[in-house]
Amino acid sequence: MNRENVIQTAVAAHVAMFGQQSESIAWAPGRIEVLGNHTDYNDGTVLSAAINMGHCFCISRSTRCGIHALAVDVEQVAKFELTDTEKVEGAGWANYIKGVFYYIQEHLGKPIRGLDCTFLGSIPMGAGLSSSAALEVAAAYALLDLLSETIDKKEIASLCRKAEHNFAGTNCGLLDQFSSIFGREHGLIHSDFRSLEVSGVDLATDVEFLVVNPKVKHSLADSPYNERRERCEQAAAQLADLLPHKVTALRDVSWEEFESCKEQIAPQAAKRAAHVVGEITRVESGVDALAKGDLKAFGKMLFESHQSSIDNFENSCAELDVVVDAAREAGALGARLSGGGFGGAAIVMVHTAEAKVIGEKIRAICKTKEIEPDIIEITPSAGARVLSSFCEYGVV
Ligand code: GLA
Numbered sequence: 001m002n003r004e005n006v007i008q009t010a011v012a013a014h015v016a017m018f019g020q021q022s023e024s025i026a027w028a029p030g031r032i033e034v035l036g037n038h039t040d041y042n043d044g045t046v047l048s049a050a051i052n053m054g055h056c057f058c059i060s061r062s063t064r065c066g067i068h069a070l071a072v073d074v075e076q077v078a079k080f081e082l083t084d085t086e087k088v089e090g091a092g093w094a095n096y097i098k099g100v101f102y103y104i105q106e107h108l109g110k111p112i113r114g115l116d117c118t119f120l121g122s123i124p125m126g127a128g129l130s131s132s133a134a135l136e137v138a139a140a141y142a143l144l145d146l147l148s149e150t151i152d153k154k155e156i157a158s159l160c161r162k163a164e165h166n167f168a169g170t171n172c173g174l175l176d177q178f179s180s181i182f183g184r185e186h187g188l189i190h191s192d193f194r195s196l197e198v199s200g201v202d203l204a205t206d207v208e209f210l211v212v213n214p215k216v217k218h219s220l221a222d223s224p225y226n227e228r229r230e231r232c233e234q235a236a237a238q239l240a241d242l243l244p245h246k247v248t249a250l251r252d253v254s255w256e257e258f259e260s261c262k263e264q265i266a267p268q269a270a271k272r273a274a275h276v277v278g279e280i281t282r283v284e285s286g287v288d289a290l291a292k293g294d295l296k297a298f299g300k301m302l303f304e305s306h307q308s309s310i311d312n313f314e315n316s317c318a319e320l321d322v323v324v325d326a327a328r329e330a331g332a333l334g335a336r337l338s339g340g341g342f343g344g345a346a347i348v349m350v351h352t353a354e355a356k357v358i359g360e361k362i363r364a365i366c367k368t369k370e371i372e373p374d375i376i377e378i379t380p381s382a383g384a385r386v387l388s389s390f391c392e393y394g395v396v
Contacts, residue, residue, distance in 0.1 A: 003053075003056075003122070006054075006056050006121065007027065007056045010072055010119060011058055013070065017118060018116040022058035024060075026056070026138045026139075026386045027055070028138035028384035029050040029052070029179075029180055030053050030054055030133070032051055033048050034047040034188055034347065035279070035282060035298075035301060036048075036280070037279050037305055038228060038275065038276055038279070039193070039279050039283065041232070042276045043248070043251035044193060044280040045191065045284065046193070047283055047287065048178075048189055049179065049187070050182075050183020051379070053122040054122065054138070054180070055119055055121035055131070055135045057117065057118075057119045057139050057142040058118045059117045061114060061116075061146070062115055065081070066079055066080060067082065067113075067116075069094055069097050069118070070118040070119070071119060073121070082098070082105050082112055096139070097119075097139050098167060099167030101115075101143060104143055107151060107159060112143070121134060127211065128337070128339030128340060128344025128345050129344075130180065130339065132168065133160065133177050136160035137156070137157075138384065141384050157174050171226045172225070174196075178198060183381055183382055183383035185380065185382045186379075187201060187202055187380055188201040188203055188290075190283075190287055201287060203290070205352075206352050208349075208350060210332075210348040210350060210359055210362075211338070211346075211348075212323045212327070213374045213375075214346075214366070215374065216320070225340050228272055228313065231268055231272040232273060234266060235270060235276075236249050236252075239265060242265070243257055243261065250273055251280060254281075271313070275308045278308050285301060295349075298349075299349050301334065302336045303336065309341060315342050317342065320337045320341075320343075320344070322369045323335070323348075323362065327346070327348040329361070330365065332348045332358050333351070334349045348362065359377075
């Protein structure tokens with residue numbers, strides 16, 4: 001379904017379920033992580049893009065108590081109050097909405113009650129394209145518009161992350177929410193998760209990304225994501241004792257410093273740190289390569305990033321390795337797993353003119369390994385927004 005269809009379907013479902021029009025509607029995209037894996041919660045930098053798939057969130061006031069939320073795709077309604085931080089039973093998706101609403105309410109310092117909500121998305125679940133962050137951001141934008149309240153965009157990202165930590169159990173960084181909020185049409189964003197500065201990075205017009213999803217089940221809350229984060233923090237603490245300058249996160253350690261100290265820290269922590277410090281180094285070289293138009297060098301960094309995921313962070317899996325090898329064999333510029341890992345999808349960077357041919361070659365190579373991936377062409381897209389007029393989508 002394209003974006004307009006998603007919006008029309010959600011808007012119509014809202015009326016059918018709740019008997020009244022949406023008062024506010026928002027759209028928030030998913031994202032691809034282009035380079036910089038597990039660097040965000042280490043105060044590092046990432047290159048990413050918002051994509052042309054996302055969530056539409058519709059909302060209206062209700063005279064009934066509590067929040068009623070309809071998930072159109074699974075045809076399920078959840079009901080909850082914002083008076084506690086208890087998880088919503090039997091509807092895992094509702095926790096993202098409850099979490100976001102709960103922290104917005106806390107931030108605004110006034111109670112929120114009586115709302116009807118409907119959402120629908122076009123992001124394949126479990127593909128590592130941040131469908132949950134898109135839902136959170138869309139819910140936040142729609143609610144704030146309904147309440148005529150404004151919260152700084154970076155603060156919105158942070159409230160959404162808090163919801164993810166405390167309602168979904170993943171101690172993620174800010175990458176997914178930043179990408180969904182600050183995405184640019186036809187471009188990448190370069191986010192610095194220490195200064196929280198975001199800048200645009202242009203992408204050559206003849207280059208695009210394929211998302212190749214081998215459809216391995218993926219849930220960050222069940223994955224060793226949180227354990228990896230702890231190892232990174234352990235590495236930073238041990239390196240802080242060895243280095244002469246202040247180290248509060250792996251961001252503070254250069255590749256040379258890491259190399260000179262790595263034998264003196266816990267071996268597992270050292271492997272995880274090798275990935276993160278290497279990735280932060282690659283992001284900075286990657287930005288330079290893109291500025292020079294050196295796509296070959298940039299693509300090579302994507303392959304190196306994936307190899308480091310295999311060797312150091314151990315967050316790849318056999319199916320993703322097949323996809324990345326297939327991409328290399330098919331002549332792609334670069335490829336790597338994108339996002340948390342432990343499943344999900346790989347991104348493949350290609351010249352636009354070769355996208356179809358390379359996609360088909362990847363499919364054929366994967367088939368010989370009994371993998372039948374979904375392959376989607378991605379368009380880097382603008383970030384989240386409130387849809388001020390939904391008449392433009394053909395819904396009155
Ligand atoms: C997930 C998390 C992000 C980030 C990536 C890995 O997408 O939600 O915060 O850590 O994994 O880079």
